[in-house]
Amino acid sequence: MLKRSDFPADFVFGVATAAYQIEGSSFGGAGASHWDTFAATPGNVADGTDGSVACDHYHRWQEDLDLIRDGNFDAYRFSTSWARVMPDGVMLNPEGLDFYDRLVDGMLARGLDPVLTLYHWDLPSDLAVQGGWTNRDIAARFADYARAVMARLGDRVAMTATLNEPWCIAWLSHFLGIHAPGLRDIRAAAHAMHHTLLAHTTAMQALRADGHGNLGIVLNFETAHPATRSAVDMAAAARQDAIYNRWFLEALTGAGYPAPAMEGLAPHLPMGWQDDMAAIAAPIDWIGINHYTRALYRATAGAWPAGETVTGPLPKTQIGWEIRPEGLYEFLLRIKAQAPGVPVYVTENGMAWDDRVDGGRVDDRDRQDYIRDHMAAAHRAIDAGVDLRGFFQWSLLDNYEWSQGYGPRFGIVHVDYDTQKRTPKGSYLMLKDALSR
Ligand code: IFM
Numbered sequence: 001m002l003k004r005s006d007f008p009a010d011f012v013f014g015v016a017t018a019a020y021q022i023e024g025s026s027f028g029g030a031g032a033s034h035w036d037t038f039a040a041t042p043g044n045v046a047d048g049t050d051g052s053v054a055c056d057h058y059h060r061w062q063e064d065l066d067l068i069r070d071g072n073f074d075a076y077r078f079s080t081s082w083a084r085v086m087p088d089g090v091m092l093n094p095e096g097l098d099f100y101d102r103l104v105d106g107m108l109a110r111g112l113d114p115v116l117t118l119y120h121w122d123l124p125s126d127l128a129v130q131g132g133w134t135n136r137d138i139a140a141r142f143a144d145y146a147r148a149v150m151a152r153l154g155d156r157v158a159m160t161a162t163l164n165e166p167w168c169i170a171w172l173s174h175f176l177g178i179h180a181p182g183l184r185d186i187r188a189a190a191h192a193m194h195h196t197l198l199a200h201t202t203a204m205q206a207l208r209a210d211g212h213g214n215l216g217i218v219l220n221f222e223t224a225h226p227a228t229r230s231a232v233d234m235a236a237a238a239r240q241d242a243i244y245n246r247w248f249l250e251a252l253t254g255a256g257y258p259a260p261a262m263e264g265l266a267p268h269l270p271m272g273w274q275d276d277m278a279a280i281a282a283p284i285d286w287i288g289i290n291h292y293t294r295a296l297y298r299a300t301a302g303a304w305p306a307g308e309t310v311t312g313p314l315p316k317t318q319i320g321w322e323i324r325p326e327g328l329y330e331f332l333l334r335i336k337a338q339a340p341g342v343p344v345y346v347t348e349n350g351m352a353w354d355d356r357v358d359g360g361r362v363d364d365r366d367r368q369d370y371i372r373d374h375m376a377a378a379h380r381a382i383d384a385g386v387d388l389r390g391f392f393q394w395s396l397l398d399n400y401e402w403s404q405g406y407g408p409r410f411g412i413v414h415v416d417y418d419t420q421k422r423t424p425k426g427s428y429l430m431l432k433d434a435l436s437r
Contacts, residue, residue, distance in 0.1 A: 001368075001371075001372045001375070001430060001433075001434050002372075002375050002376060002379055002434065003434050003435075004072075004434060004435045004436070004437065006379060007379065007382070008382070010389075011388075011389065011390060011391070012074050012075050012113065012345070012389060012390030012391075013072075013073050013074050013075070013390065013391060013392075013431075013435050014073050014074060014075035014076060014077055014113075014115060014390060014391070014392040014393070015068055015071070015073055015076060015077070015392060015393045015394075015395065015396040015412070016076075016077035016078075016115075016347060016348050016392040016393065016394050016395055016396070017057070017076075017077070017078055017079075017395050017396050017397060017399065018078075018079045018117070018120035018121070018164065018399075019078070019079045019080060019081035019084065019120060019122055020033065020035050020051045020054070020081060020120065020121060020122045020400065021051060021054060021055075021120075021395075021399035021400040021401070021402075022054050022055040022057040022064075022397055022399045022400070023051075023054060023055075023057045023058045023081065023084070024051070024052060024053045024054050024055070024056050024057065024058045024059070025050075025051045025052050025054070025081070025083070025084070025122070026052040026053065027058040027059070028058055028084060028093075028095050028096060028099055029084075029087065029093045029095045029096060030081060030083050030084035030087060030093070030096060031083045031084075031086070031087025031088055031089075031093070031124050031125065031126070032083065032087075032124070032125040033081065033082070033083035033121075033122035033123055033124055033125060033128075033180075034122075034123045034124075034125050034128035034132065034180040034181050035050070035051060035121060035122055035123075035180045035402075036050060036051070036052070036083075036125065037125050037128070037180070038179070038180030038181060038182055039051070039180075041182070044180075044182060044403060045402075045403050045404075045405050046403060046404050046405045046407060047405035047406060047407060048405070049400070049405040049406055050400075051400045054399060054400050055397050055398075055399055055415050055417075055420065056420050057397070058099065060420065060422075061102075061103055061106065062106060063422065064396065064397065064422070065103075065106045065107060065110050065112065066110070067396065067413055067422060067424065067428075068107075068110070068112055068396060069110040069111065069112060070432070071412075071424075071428055071431060071432045071435070072431070072432050072435035072436050072437070073112065073431075073435065074112065074113060074390075075112055075113035075114075075115050075158065075390065075392070076107050076112045076113070076114060076115065076396075077115040077116075077117065077347060077348075077392045078103065078114070078115070078116065078117070079116070079117035079118070079119070079120035079164065080100050080116065080117075080118060080149050080153075081096070081122040082118075082119060082122055082123060082124055082142075082145050083122045083123070083124040083125070084096035084099070084122070085097055085100075085145065085148065085149060086124060086145055086148070087124065088124060088126040089123075089124035089126045089127035089141060089145075090126075090141070090144070092148060097148070097149070097152045100149070100152070100153055101152055101153065104153050104156050104157065105156070108156060113158035113159075114153070114156060114157045114158055115157070115158055115159045115160075115161075115347075115392070116149075116153060116157045116159070116160045116161065117160075117161045117163075117164045117218060118142075118145070118146050118149060118160065118161065118162055118163070118203065119142065119162065119163045119164060119169075119199075120164040121164065121168070121169065121179070121180070121402075123180070127141060128180075128181055132181060132192075133169060133170060133173075133174070133191070133192035133195050133196060133199075134174070134188045134191040134192055134195065135191075135195070136195060136198070136270060138195050138199055139195060139198040139199040139202040139203075140202065142162075142199040142202065142203050143199070143202045143203040143205075143206040145203075146162065146203035146206065146207055147203075147206050147207065147210060150207055150210065150212050151210070154207075154210070154212045158214065159214045159215075159216065159285075159286065159345075160207070160212065160214065160215050160216070161215075161216050161217055161218045161288055161347070162199070162200040162203050162204055162215070162216075162217050163196055163199070163200050163217055163218065164218045164290075165218060165219065165220040165290060166193075166196035166197065166200070166217075166219065166248050167219070167220055167243075167244055167247070167248065168220065169192065169196050170189060170192035170193040170195075170196050171189055171192075171193065171243060171244070173192070174188040174189040174191075174192045175188075175189035178403050179402055179403060186264070186265070186268050186304075187268040189265075189268075190265040190268035190269050190270075191268070191269070191270050193247060193265065193269075194269055194270055194273050194276070195270070196248075197248065197251055197252070197276075197280045198276050198279075198280065200217055200252075200280075201276075201279045201280050201282055202279075204282065204284070205279070205282065213285065214285050214286065215284065215285050216284050216285055216286035216287055216288060216345075217248075217252065217284060217287065217288065218287075218288035218289075218290060218347045218348070219248050219249060219287065219288065219289060219290070220244075220289075220290040220291070220292075220348075221244070221245050221289055221290070221291050221327075221331040221334075222244055222245065222291070222292070222293055222294060222295060222327075223293075223294030223295070223324065223327040223330065223331075224237045224238075224240040224241040224244060224245065224294070224295060224297055225237055225294055225295070225296050225297070225312075226296070226297060226298070227296045227297060227298035227310045228298065230299075232299035233297065233298045233299050235260075235299065236297045236298060236299040236300075236305070236306060236307030237296075237297040237307070238260050239260045239261065239263070239264075239304075239305045239306075239307060240295075240297050240305065240307055241260075242258040242259070242260035242261035243260075243261045243265075243305065245331070245334075246258040246261070247261055249287075249334075249335065249338055249339065250338065251277065251280050251281065252280060252281060252284065252287075252339075253281065253338050253339045254281035255338070256277060263304065264304035264305055284342060285342075285343070286342060286343045286344065286345060286389070287335055287339055287342050287343075287344050287345075288344075288345045288346075288347030288348075289328075289331055289332065289335060289344060289345070289346055289347065290346075290347055290348035290349070290394070291327060291328045291331055291346065291348070291349055291374075292321055292348075292349065292350070292351070292394075293317075293321035293322050293323070293324065293327070294312070294314075294322050294324045294327050295309045295312070295322070296309060296310050296311075296312045297309060297310075298310050317351040317352050317353060317366075317370075318351075318352040318353045318354050318407075318408055318409070319352050319401075319404065319408050321351070321352075323351070323370060323373075325370075325373040325374045325376070325377040326377065328346070328349065328374055328377045328378060328381070329377040329378075329380050329381050329384075332344060332346075332377075332378065332381035332386045332388060333381060333384060333386060335386070336381075336385065336386045336387070341387075342387075343387050343388075343389045344386060344387060344388050344389065345388070345389055345390040345391070345392065346374075346378055346388070346390070346391040346392060347392050348392060348394035348395075349371075349374050349391070349392070349393065349394060350367070350370070350371070350393050350394035350395060350410050350412075351366070351367050351370045351410065352401070352408035352409055352410045353366055353367055353409060354407075354409065355367075355398070355409045355411075355414055355425060357414055357416070357423050360423065361423075361426070362414045362423055362424075362425035362426060363425075363426050364412075364425045364426050364427050365426065367412070367425070367426075367427045368426055368427050368430050371393065371427055371430070371431065372430075375391060378391055393412055393431070394410055395410045395411050395412070396411060396412065396413055397411040397413050397415050397422065398410065398411035398413070398414055398415040399411065399415070411425070412424070412425055412427045412428040412431065413425060413428055
């Protein structure tokens with residue numbers, strides 16, 4: 001395992017979470033988000049659960065921040081819940097902002113850098129019924145929310161991301177129907193693919209005008225390999241790569257939308273989308289990469305994008321995700337080539353396993369190997385010239401894994417959901433040792 005001293009002196013080691021996955025959405029005057037209502041709809045979540053209590057972080061945040069400090073981490077990547085801060089998407093809930101105010105002060109008191117994500121998927125339901133991400137108006141609403149949060153926290157956060165994983169917000173949620181709002185509609189998806197970027201840039205310009213800095217965005221990347229060397233499978237993988245890995249990065253860096261994705265999406269984009277592209281390419285201060293796995297694609301007959309995944313041969317995590325650390329190295333180099341001069345952070349990386357507590361310990365050897373190999377890949381990328389500034393583990397705690405419920409455990413700290421007892425796993429102890437000064 002590499003140590004802190006193997007990385008540049010100011011390299012940031014952190015852990016990441018997201019509001020809906022840990023806080024408990026029923027506490028503190030929060031409004032309903034589209035995740036509350038999606039989860040309340042039978043059949044949407046594997047175990048029928050929701051985030052109403054989750055890890056009860058809303059009440060246990062001090063204990064959770066102590067864990068981060070005691071693990072020798074430097075930073076905590078957290079998100080504010082739009083539905084907590086603005087229960088109807090517009091009016092402020094002072095109790096919600098007070099919570100995040102205490103949380104940020106709690107980080108600073110423990111010597112942790114607060115790394116804020118403004119949107120990690122808890123869209124207020126009142127905005128969702130107005131079309132949510134399919135409605136252009138979302139950009140102005142999101143900018144208002146971003147300004148309100150930053151007016152309160154902006155003097156103390158070290159870095160701020162507008163959105164977490166726009167591919168999930170747009171494609172997974174509006175085309176694949178797996179996340180809230182659960183649509184399977186190409187026109188809704190195309191609108192969301194554009195409006196996420198518009199919301200990002202509208203919020204960023206508003207925050208810059210208010211004097212805030214160190215603003216970025218967090219993108220997820222997943223290697224798309226062809227299942228065979230046949231021309232049709234290679235084309236299917238290329239389409240997937242364009243939709244998933246190229247769309248956001250290339251638009252943000254002024255290259256426009258990639259042709260293999262435009263083949264299917266162009267007719268469904270909102271009218272006048274071209275006029276937004278210059279604004280979408282406004283400079284950002286950093287890019288976050290979330291990376292977990294790769295997938296194999298084969299061509300199918302039928303409607304665009306005419307591809308589907310097949311099971312690959314590599315070792316897999318609890319939820320069937322192939323483990324391939326080279327993918328992280330490759331994407332870091334791709335970002336360097338596509339966005340030269342923009343600092344990069346690994347804002348999420350980790351794996352799910354069905355961890356059990358045994359004699360007060362959790363022996364998560366597979367996760368320890370995963371972390372070791374991915375941190376080594378990040379280190380190789382630094383050696384290859386990538387301006388990589390930090391690495392955040394997903395996640396501090398076992399938590400609500402969206403439509404997969406509480407089954408998959410991604411934490412470096414085990415959570416017993418009946419008692420809310422936290423038990424640091426072997427991976428936490430390994431990192432604590434590697435990061436000691
Ligand atoms: O749990 C999610 C997180 O909310 C976003 N990135 C991927 C993680 C694992 O699926």
